[in-house]
Amino acid sequence: MTFKTSSLAARETGARPTARDVAALAGVSVGTVSRVVNGAATVNAQVRDRVTSAIATLGWRPSIVAQNMRGRATRMIGFIFPDLDNPLFSSMIKGAEDVLTRAGYMLIVGSSNGQSEREMALIDLFGQRQADGLIFTIEQESHPAVQKCMAQARFPIVMLERDGTPAATVSAGADHFQGTLQATRHLIELGHRRIALVSGGRDNRVGRARLAGFRQAHEQAGIAVDDTLVQIDSGTAGNDWGLRKTQWLLAQADAPTAVMALGRHLLKGVLVACKRQNIRIPQDLSVVTSNDSDLAELAEPAISVIRYSTYDLGRAAAELLLDQLAAADPASAPSRTEIPTEFVLRASCAAPPVHARAGAPDRLATNTSPR
Amino acid sequence: MTFKTSSLAARETGARPTARDVAALAGVSVGTVSRVVNGAATVNAQVRDRVTSAIATLGWRPSIVAQNMRGRATRMIGFIFPDLDNPLFSSMIKGAEDVLTRAGYMLIVGSSNGQSEREMALIDLFGQRQADGLIFTIEQESHPAVQKCMAQARFPIVMLERDGTPAATVSAGADHFQGTLQATRHLIELGHRRIALVSGGRDNRVGRARLAGFRQAHEQAGIAVDDTLVQIDSGTAGNDWGLRKTQWLLAQADAPTAVMALGRHLLKGVLVACKRQNIRIPQDLSVVTSNDSDLAELAEPAISVIRYSTYDLGRAAAELLLDQLAAADPASAPSRTEIPTEFVLRASCAAPPVHARAGAPDRLATNTSPR
DNA sequence: TTGTAAGCGTTATCAT
DNA sequence: ATGATAACGCTTACAA
Numbered sequence: 001m002t003f004k005t006s007s008l009a010a011r012e013t014g015a016r017p018t019a020r021d022v023a024a025l026a027g028v029s030v031g032t033v034s035r036v037v038n039g040a041a042t043v044n045a046q047v048r049d050r051v052t053s054a055i056a057t058l059g060w061r062p063s064i065v066a067q068n069m070r071g072r073a074t075r076m077i078g079f080i081f082p083d084l085d086n087p088l089f090s091s092m093i094k095g096a097e098d099v100l101t102r103a104g105y106m107l108i109v110g111s112s113n114g115q116s117e118r119e120m121a122l123i124d125l126f127g128q129r130q131a132d133g134l135i136f137t138i139e140q141e142s143h144p145a146v147q148k149c150m151a152q153a154r155f156p157i158v159m160l161e162r163d164g165t166p167a168a169t170v171s172a173g174a175d176h177f178q179g180t181l182q183a184t185r186h187l188i189e190l191g192h193r194r195i196a197l198v199s200g201g202r203d204n205r206v207g208r209a210r211l212a213g214f215r216q217a218h219e220q221a222g223i224a225v226d227d228t229l230v231q232i233d234s235g236t237a238g239n240d241w242g243l244r245k246t247q248w249l250l251a252q253a254d255a256p257t258a259v260m261a262l263g264r265h266l267l268k269g270v271l272v273a274c275k276r277q278n279i280r281i282p283q284d285l286s287v288v289t290s291n292d293s294d295l296a297e298l299a300e301p302a303i304s305v306i307r308y309s310t311y312d313l314g315r316a317a318a319e320l321l322l323d324q325l326a327a328a329d330p331a332s333a334p335s336r337t338e339i340p341t342e343f344v345l346r347a348s349c350a351a352p353p354v355h356a357r358a359g360a361p362d363r364l365a366t367n368t369s370p371r
Numbered sequence: 372m373t374f375k376t377s378s379l380a381a382r383e384t385g386a387r388p389t390a391r392d393v394a395a396l397a398g399v400s401v402g403t404v405s406r407v408v409n410g411a412a413t414v415n416a417q418v419r420d421r422v423t424s425a426i427a428t429l430g431w432r433p434s435i436v437a438q439n440m441r442g443r444a445t446r447m448i449g450f451i452f453p454d455l456d457n458p459l460f461s462s463m464i465k466g467a468e469d470v471l472t473r474a475g476y477m478l479i480v481g482s483s484n485g486q487s488e489r490e491m492a493l494i495d496l497f498g499q500r501q502a503d504g505l506i507f508t509i510e511q512e513s514h515p516a517v518q519k520c521m522a523q524a525r526f527p528i529v530m531l532e533r534d535g536t537p538a539a540t541v542s543a544g545a546d547h548f549q550g551t552l553q554a555t556r557h558l559i560e561l562g563h564r565r566i567a568l569v570s571g572g573r574d575n576r577v578g579r580a581r582l583a584g585f586r587q588a589h590e591q592a593g594i595a596v597d598d599t600l601v602q603i604d605s606g607t608a609g610n611d612w613g614l615r616k617t618q619w620l621l622a623q624a625d626a627p628t629a630v631m632a633l634g635r636h637l638l639k640g641v642l643v644a645c646k647r648q649n650i651r652i653p654q655d656l657s658v659v660t661s662n663d664s665d666l667a668e669l670a671e672p673a674i675s676v677i678r679y680s681t682y683d684l685g686r687a688a689a690e691l692l693l694d695q696l697a698a699a700d701p702a703s704a705p706s707r708t709e710i711p712t713e714f715v716l717r718a719s720c721a722a723p724p725v726h727a728r729a730g731a732p733d734r735l736a737t738n739t740s741p742r
Numbered sequence: 743t744t745g746t747a748a749g750c751g752t753t754a755t756c757a758t
Numbered sequence: 759a760t761g762a763t764a765a766c767g768c769t770t771a772c773a774a
Contacts, residue, residue, distance in 0.1 A: 014523060029761045033746055034753055043760055059523060064499045065445070066751035067764045068436040076479070085682065087463035097482050106496070108447070108479050111468050119375040125477070128435045152430060154387060230668065268665045294639045294666045296502035400745045405769055413743060437767035440750045593759055 001200045017058040026054035027167045037062060070131060074103045078117060078126035078134040079320065082113040088264065088291065088310045092160065096135060096312025103130070103322055107188075110224045120149045132153055135314075138162050140203040156324040160317045163205040169334035170324060172316035176206055179306035179341030180213030180262065183288045187258045188221045188341065191351045192286065194250050196229040196256035198242065200263050210262050229256050237319075242269025250277060250285075257285065257352035262306065264291035271299060282350035292344065301347030307342040388429040390494025397425035408433060439501060446476045448692065449497035449505040451490060459635065459662065459681050465530065467506060474693055476503070485510045491520045502526055504692045506685075509533050511574040527695040529690045534576040540705035541695060543687035547577055547661075550677035550712030551584030551633065555658045557675075557714065559592045560630045562722045563657065567600040567620050569613065571634050576604045581633055587644035600627050607740075613640025621656075623646060628656065628723035633660035633677065642670060653721035654699040663715065672718035679712040 019033045026033070028047060035043050036051040054060075068074050077100055081089050097107055108131065110122040116139060123146075134157045138146060141162055143246055150157055150167035157168035164171045175203040180197075187195050197214050201207025212231060218225045231245050233302075238244075242261055246269055249256055261270045274281055281287050281301055288304045289296055296303040316337040381569025385706040390404045397402045397404070399418060406414050407422040425431075440443050448471055452460050466476055470487055479502065494517075497505055502504045503529045509517060512533055521528055521538035528539035535542045547585055551568075558566050582603060602616050607617075613632055617640055632641045635643060636658040643654055652658050660667055667674040668738050689707040694706075 014525070019753095030752080031754085031762075032760060035760085037755080044759060059498045061753055062503065065436055065501055066438045066766090067753080069440050069751075069768095070753050071766065072753090074436070081467070086470055087461045090458055090461045091456045094454070094479065094482060097455055097480070101481070106479050106500075108477050109464065109468070110472070110477065111465060124432065128432045129477075130434065130436055154385070155750080166440065203578055223766080268669060271669050294664070295669060298639060298642050298666060298670060300671045305415065390769095391767080402746075402770080403744060406744085409769080415743060418744080436769055437750090438769080440752090440767075441769050442750065443769090620769080 001334055017060040019060070019062065022051065022054045022060050025058065026050040032095040034195035043351045047065075073132050074130045076129065076131045076133045077105050077107050077318075078122070078136075079107050079109045080112055080122050080134065080138075081137045082110070082112050082137060082139050083221075083228055084109060086265075091310040092314035093131065094318075095311040097314075097315075099315050099322065112139060116143050119146050122150050123153055126155070127153055133157070133325060134338050135160050135321060136162070136168070138165075138204070141165060141205065143202055156321060158321045158324070159316045160313065161204070161206055162338065163208075164334055170336070171205075172320055172337040172339070173205055173209075174308040174313060174339045175341045176209035176262075176306075177213040177216075179209040179290070179308065179343060180260070181217050181343045182213075182343040183260060183304070183306055184217035185221075186215050186289070187260075187286060188217060188223065188258050188348065190258075190349060191285065192258040193223060193352070194226065194229060194254065194256045194258070196231065196259040198245050198259060198261045198263075198266060199231050199282045202232050202329065214260070222239055226254075228252065239265070240269060242266035243272050244269070246270045248274035249275075250279065256289070258349070259285060259313050260288045262288075262290040264289070267293070267295060267299075267303060271295075281348050283355055286350055286352070287348040296346075299348075303348040304346045306341050307344050308339050312339050384555045387434075388431045390431070390433065392429055393422065393425045393431050397421040401715040413647065421427055421628075445501045447500065447502045448476050448689075449493070449502045449507075450478050450480045451483055451493050451505065451507045451509075452707075453479070453485045453508060455480060455485050462681040463685035463688075463720070466682040466687075468605075470686050470689035470693065477557050483510060487514050487517050488509065489519050490733075494520050494524055497526070497671070500525055504528070504696060506531050506688045506692060507537075507539070509575070512536060512576065513574055518661075522724050525694060529688045529691045529695070531573070531684065532577055534579075535705055535707065541691050541707070543684055543691055543708040543710070544576055545582075545679040545684060545710045546712045547580035548584040548587075549675075549677065550661070550714060551581040552588050553584075553714040554631060554675070554677050554735065555585050555588035556592075557592065557716065558657060558659070561587060561657065561720060563627075563629040564594060564723070565597065565600060565625065565627045565629070567602065569602045569616050569620075569628040569630060569632045569634075569637060571604050573603050585631070595624075597624065601662070610636070611640060613637035614643050615640070616642035617641045621650065628658060629658070633659075633661040635660070635664055638664070638666060638670075638674060642666075652719050655724055656663075657723070658719040667717070670719075674719040675717045676715050677712050678715050679710050683710050713717050 019030045023030045025232045028051060033048060033051055034047050072102050079093060093107065095110065100107060112119045112122065121136060133155050136157050137160045147165050147167045159168055159171035161173045162171060173348065184195060197205045197210065199207050211230065215225055233241060242265065246259060250258060250273065259270060261267055270287055272283060277286050290306040292307040296305045316339060319336065320337060390401045399422060401417060404422055407419050432652065434497060445528055450570045451466060457700045464478065471478060475520045483490045483493065490509065504526050508531045509529050518536050518538045530539055530542035533542060541719065556568060570578050570581050601716045604612060620630060621644065632638055632642060641658055646657060649655050660679040663678040667676045671727065686711060691706065691708060
């Protein structure tokens with residue numbers, strides 16, 4: 001007969017108490033302790049009280065790790081985002097958290113930094129940790145190795161702001177197509193014929209949807225799209241990408257009369273570029289951005305935005321995940337939640353300057369700024 | 372003799388393979404599998420190869436849950452923040468993640484929504500999940516029940532942007548005292564005598580440090596502080612708190628000539644209030660805010676800010692936690708990392724209007740706005 | 743060098 | 759109604 005750790009020992013050392021300690025203190029067996037905490041009907045009231053007070057005395061809480069060993073779900077959801085240092089992430093994670101907390105889940109977060117290697121490492125790690133599901137904003141949708149990794153995952157995956165793939169068919173995203181379509185249409189109706197589109201997302205749904213909306217608006221108006229005005233970047237460009245792109249666009253011989261800088265971090269660059277070159281919004285250049293912000297609202301003039309709720313996006317992703325978790329059938333059907341977008345017209349949009357419409361060579365020549 | 376799950380079964384069903392499956396496939400014992408994956412020196416090269424390929428065939432990864440059961444650290448760090456839907460959270464979590472990932476840890480996040488009950492529930496949950504540590508931005512530093520809960524936690528806690536408490540003596544925070552001191556001094560030097568301080572944090576270090584810096588600057592200049600100009604809020608006020616407070620301050624008979632709105636979310640309210648009442652910055656009112664942002668930088672005029680890196684704050688908290696985790700002595704000494712602040716002077720600060728200095732009753736009377 | 747078996751903290755099955 | 763015990767997947771001391 002071996003000497004076992006007793007509740008006495010547990011109380012003396014700082015060691016975490018176990019059900020065995022509780023059982024010893026209450027003078028019952030571990031099975032009974034388990035029955036009490038799990039609310040089994042078949043427990044004598046007196047025994048229940050003894051156990052309950054022993055639990056309180058020792059401050060015992062069942063080990064979730066041990067419960068997981070027994071096959072219980074970990075109730076942990078992974079969340080992989082290209083860049084946690086992004087205000088959009090804040091509201092998305094909050095939306096997801098609000099939904100998942102209510103259902104008893106917790107979120108584990110990881111930043112991929114846009115690297116596929118890291119995405120795969122994180123998926124693998126979540127697997128080892130037995131996560132129950134994953135909300136994933138993949139960097140490159142078409143990356144085969146990452147897709148393979150997703151396909152092998154033993155948990156459901158919801159794509160956030162990305163398209164479903166063969167490996168993960170459930171997705172939540174904003175309706176960038178409609179938003180961009182409306183905004184582009186509005187600019188065209190104002191008389192713009194040379195509209196620039198600046199956006200991230202070469203290899204993901206967001207960029208594709210924006211481009212599609214942009215093209216459709218042009219097509220419906222019978223206007224050809226000048227591809228030099230379409231600047232869709234791949235990957236996480238530097239912080240001053242918006243600035244450099246705008247400067248480049250404005251330096252073209254036949255510069256755009258309107259720029260749609262779609263992505264919250266791009267607006268700053270556009271405004272700085274305009275300020276430096278003394279370009280007036282909207283007289284010289286109309287501006288549209290996406291993701292409403294204090295800056296867009298309070299800039300002088302206020303900037304028109306394609307607005308949508310990233311909080312709702314996070315909620316939607318979480319809800320889709322819960323649906324899949326609840327579904328008895330593991331191979332659930334493809335599904336998608338689309339969050340509506342709204343074009344908010346502000347003072348930054350006006351008719352193009354007359355000389356541009358008349359085909360004047362270069363507005364900047366007329367309006368040289370002192371650097 | 373019972374029939375055991377074999378590698379065959381594991382490959383046929385979708386069940387996660389175990390070390391036993393690997394062992395069976397490789398024709399070795401589970402102990403050997405463990406030795407191989409843990410890089411034990413004493414393994415025959417041929418055996419190692421057989422095991423390695425069996426692992427690859429089955430796609431086996433050791434279960435972290437089972438490893439935890441054996442006493443291995445979970446390498447999970449909790450992170451409790453009052454409001455995940457806050458851009459500051461993004462950069463803090465990113466800073467922490469960068470440090471912790473390198474050390475093999477993952478982050479579990481939870482939003483307390485400013486509720487002490489939820490804070491305690493989360494701490495408790497992290498305990499049950501056997502988290503190795505916690506980074507915590509408590510809502511009310513002095514809350515006794517939460518402190519007790521912290522004291523009972525079996526893992527080290529680092530306070531983020533909060534003071535150490537008896538229950539958790541390690542903390543990381545920005546040097547709000549210096550930042551506020553400098554900014555206030557500058558306003559005083561410009562001639563301001565009635566400066567308003569608007570900030571959150573009635574019961575935390577941030578608010579206290581700001582108030583202390585504010586007071587010290589006044590004291591050193593021999594100026595009395597008018598307490599009606601000091602508006603330090605408790606808890607997470609509504610989104611329009613900055614607006615309402617500014618409107619209230621400007622409506623006072625002896626309105627301030629400068630306002631320090633310390634908190635990123637407050638600037639918008641100040642700017643809106645000024646716009647609505649046709650108050651010019653800085654001619655009528657000087658403005659200082661905290662936390663640099665695109666809005667502060669690009670507002671017209673640009674707004675002076677007390678700047679500091681929330682990313683560094685997250686890093687610092689994580690590094691302190693790693694220090695504690697590495698320390699053999701569990702009862703480590705109190706320690707604190709202070710992140711420097713910097714007062715960035717922009718166009719929003721100027722000398723107070725003449726009539727205010729002459730003691731004119733109400734600037735608004737001279738400058739009535741249409742609405 | 744490799745196999746065997748105990749044990750981590752639960753839960754569930756089977757006796758009593 | 760309650761106790762004893764096997765099992766979850768892994769690591770490790772000990773045996774061979």
